[in-house]
Amino acid sequence: MAVRRLALELLLRVDEQGAYANLVVPARLTGTDMSGPDRALVTSLVYGTTRMRRALDFLVDRFLHDPEVEPPVRAALRMGAFQLQELKTPPHAAVSTTVGAVPKRARGLVNAVLRKVAGAEASWPDEVTRLSVPDWLHDQLTADLGAERATAVFETMNRPPTVTERPDGYIQDRGSQLVVDAVDAQPGQRVLDMCAAPGGKSTGLAAIGARVVASDLSLTRSRLVAVNARAVLDADTPGRVHVVAGDGLRLPLRPGTFDRVLVDAPCSGLGSLRRRPDARWRIDEAAIERLVPLQAALLESAMAQVAPGGMLVYSVCTLTNAELAAPVAQLLHTHPGIETLGAPSDEWETAPGGYRLLPDRTDTDGMGIARFRLPAG
Ligand SMILES: C[S@@+](CC[C@H](N)C(=O)[O-])C[C@H]1O[C@@H](n2cnc3c(N)ncnc32)[C@H](O)[C@@H]1O
Structure with a gap:
């Protein structure tokens, strides 16, 4: 639960305070005594949920009567949907761990919506939603690289990078x-x-x-x-x-x-x-x-x-x-x-x-x- 709670805290800093995920996540993890795998999971949840924001909102909004939910609820719904859709976390685990990390008053809503997300196929309205990029960016790279290549490039950039280290130990792409x-x-x-x-x-x-x-x-x-x-x-x-x-x-x-x-x-x-x-x-x-x-x-x-x-x-x-x-x-x-x-x-x-x-x-x-x-x- 601590992992999801920390991931939600960080997602709110990115969404609401404009923090840079690649700076705030490593800095916040430095001060914790979390194990290596837990740190990796926090990073994956925050980075992935942030990248896939547009696609996840689509998955979630299908089951919300009013999409104007408060920011901590929005962040939890996206994070739950990310685990279901991208990490392929078993539904019971994805839903229960996410619900456990949100304030009590929001648990009913988060639980109900995530269960519905888990039970429904994702049928995307268009490529730009599936790829989770802004319209202008999709248009720009489609114009510059061609549609097929732009799609392949976006798909690659939706996954975590391969970490490469130089012989002197400097981490560099x-x-x-x-x-x-x-x-x-x-x-x-x-x-x-x-x-x-x-x-x-x-x-x-x-x-x-x-x-x-x-x-x-x-x-x-x-x-x-x-x-x-x-x-x-x-x-x-x-x-x-x-x-x-x-x-x-x-x-x-x-x-x-x-x-x-x-x-x-x-x-x-x-x-x-x-x-x-x-x-x-x-x-x-x-x-x-x-x-x-x-x-x-x-x-x-x-x-x-x-x-x-x-x-x-x-x-x-x-x-x-x-x-x-x-x-x-x-x-x-x-x-x-x-x-x-x-x-x-x-x-x-x-x-x-x-x-x-x-x-x-x-x-x-x-x-x-x-x-x-x-x-x-
Ligand atoms: C892409 S980054 C450089 C990354 C760096 N070469 C590396 O490999 O670590 C671009 C840099 O240009 C710098 N910059 C922006 N305007 C500049 C200017 N007029 N003169 C010199 N540097 C500038 C920014 O401060 C930024 O650090």
């Missing part, structure tokens, strides 16, 4: 590791990571032996780069991470001096929906339009830092065509002389403006990338 590989940094090279925080890619590049200048606009987040670098790089690591907080559009660095420049640009983050369960309900359509000019400006600014013969790498952890193709088109328009490089490895599929990792095929976060080489000397 394999998609991000593939971006580090794509930078193709060599030991001893000078690398600028222009949007570096929290430092996943900077530390990966330093582990290869590169001398990394890691800069980020946010001072607080820049500190995280330093903390992460201290945690994973030891004295024997040949590479280094030098942290600088600053706006990538106005970097106080000598131009034309880096062998590799990575712009891991701020983006809509639609490729990491597995990892950030509430993101789909948070991101708005207008964000994409707002981000593209910033992404293009950062890429242009990064270009000035690349040494002759060096490489410029642009990456985003999203799947929209606009956030890859538009900044790249602008760069190529301004610098027609630069060479566009091919796919970094087989995992990357051709996309407008560059290459993409699609989660359904790679079991990674979704990413976009484009790479360029400057003429030598």
Whole structure:
């Protein structure tokens, strides 16, 4: 019962107070003496119920006379339905444990509705409800990836991510590791990571032996780069991470001096929906339009830092065509002389403006990338 009660408490913080599930869940679990399996169950209940909110509301609302129920009841109904529909928990266990975790006055209602959910087939009114995404997001990825691929990608991103650990112990999605590989940094090279925080890619590049200048606009987040670098790089690591907080559009660095420049640009983050369960309900359509000019400006600014013969790498952890193709088109328009490089490895599929990792095929976060080489000397 403690597991369900804690999961409900966390769901209310996400639903009602706008907390980020991927931050609040690990933080709250740190303070408990729960066993490993119980922690995993709390995480699964909160993440899964949050991701599948739209689908679960459909399952539940069929049996509510008035869908305006108070937030703790709504959270319990969704969580119960999640266990029935997604975790395939036996009905008796799913219903009784959920009912036991809600206030006494709501138990009758939660019990009655969940029993009905358990006894009825889910016949979805449409794909967007089944996949549990907002209409605009379904339309956007359907337009960008095609209907079949968008569905497969959403289905993958509705499941928990595969956790991957680097040899140095840093937990990092394999998609991000593939971006580090794509930078193709060599030991001893000078690398600028222009949007570096929290430092996943900077530390990966330093582990290869590169001398990394890691800069980020946010001072607080820049500190995280330093903390992460201290945690994973030891004295024997040949590479280094030098942290600088600053706006990538106005970097106080000598131009034309880096062998590799990575712009891991701020983006809509639609490729990491597995990892950030509430993101789909948070991101708005207008964000994409707002981000593209910033992404293009950062890429242009990064270009000035690349040494002759060096490489410029642009990456985003999203799947929209606009956030890859538009900044790249602008760069190529301004610098027609630069060479566009091919796919970094087989995992990357051709996309407008560059290459993409699609989660359904790679079991990674979704990413976009484009790479360029400057003429030598
Ligand atoms: C996708 S995240 C970077 C993730 C990081 N590369 C990693 O692998 O851990 C994008 C970053 O861009 C930073 N950012 C946003 N605007 C920026 C700007 N104008 N200049 C530099 N960094 C910026 C944000 O603070 C955020 O940390």
